[in-house]
Amino acid sequence: DQQVKQNSPSLSVQEGRISILNCDYTNSMFDYFLWYKKYPAEGPTFLISISSIKDKNEDGRFTVFLNKSAKHLSLHIVPSQPGDSAVYFCAATNTNAGKSTFGDGTTLTVKP
Amino acid sequence: EPEVTQTPSHQVTQMGQEVILRCVPISNHLYFYWYRQILGQKVEFLVSFYNNEISEKSEIFDDQFSVERPDGSNFTLKIRSTKLEDSAMYFCASSPDIYQPQHFGDGTRLSIL
Numbered sequence: 183d184q185q186v187k188q189n190s191p192s193l194s195v196q197e198g199r200i201s202i203l204n205c206d207y208t209n210s211m212f213d214y215f216l217w218y219k220k221y222p223a224e225g226p227t228f229l230i231s232i233s234s235i236k237d238k239n240e241d242g243r244f245t246v247f248l249n250k251s252a253k254h255l256s257l258h259i260v261p262s263q264p265g266d267s268a269v270y271f272c273a274a275t276n277t278n279a280g281k282s283t284f285g286d287g288t289t290l291t292v293k294p
Numbered sequence: 295e296p297e298v299t300q301t302p303s304h305q306v307t308q309m310g311q312e313v314i315l316r317c318v319p320i321s322n323h324l325y326f327y328w329y330r331q332i333l334g335q336k337v338e339f340l341v342s343f344y345n346n347e348i349s350e351k352s353e354i355f356d357d358q359f360s361v362e363r364p365d366g367s368n369f370t371l372k373i374r375s376t377k378l379e380d381s382a383m384y385f386c387a388s389s390p391d392i393y394q395p396q397h398f399g400d401g402t403r404l405s406i407l
Contacts, residue, residue, distance in 0.1 A: 214392075214393060216395055216396075218398075223400070224400050224401075225298070225385050225387075225398030225399050225400045225401050226337065226385070226398045227398070228395035228396070228397065231395055233393070271336075271337060275392070277392045277393060279349075279350045280325065280342040280344060280349040280350045280392055281339055281342060281350040281352070282327075282339055282396065283339060284329075284336055284337040284338070284339070285336065286335075286336045287336060287337075
């Protein structure tokens with residue numbers, strides 16, 4: 183039972199355009215959601231998060247949207263830069279259980 | 295900026311042996327975690343640790359695994375009787391509280407021969 187799904191294994195966008203990464207979840211007990219970025223041979227690096235009481239959180243070029251009724255979140259990167267090329271993981275946390283579940287990851291390639 | 299550090303970066307062990315993976319979480323963090331990532335697969339939660347006890351563990355975290363915070367700084371993952379399928383990257387993470395993002399180390403690559 184895959185509770186957190188990232189249905190697109192890869193995404194390629196042109197520099198300067200918008201990148202939209204999507205994530206779906208099934209467990210209604212998740213109440214805190216995060217996006218991490220990962221380069222090869224490094225651990226995941228936190229990007230941005232959102233609590234279930236909000237529907238949007240913005241930090242510079244990164245915006246996360248949460249649609250609780252659809253159990254869907256997305257990460258928007260505007261404008262995309264070549265340095266954004268990495269694997270992006272969404273993670274959903276049940277804070278009562280202290281457990282985070284990760285999606286499979288989406289490899290983003292931003293072309294110059 | 296404070297970091298989570300993991301040692302060793304690469305551990306090679308014979309099947310059946312015990313291995314201890316070490317982590318130094320960020321000093322003022324209270325929650326500690328272990329994850330693993332088998333090559334080409336997703337990052338999988340193993341265990342979370344708070345107030346000197348396990349707060350949550352996954353079905354992967356069976357009797358073969360144990361965690362310990364032996365002193366005020368280290369957080370270890372012990373794997374007994376290692377199997378070939380234990381080969382993976384093991385990531386340690388810590389957070390100040392459950393509502394804060396987790397900070398990850400760069401991982402230990404465990405290779406079981």
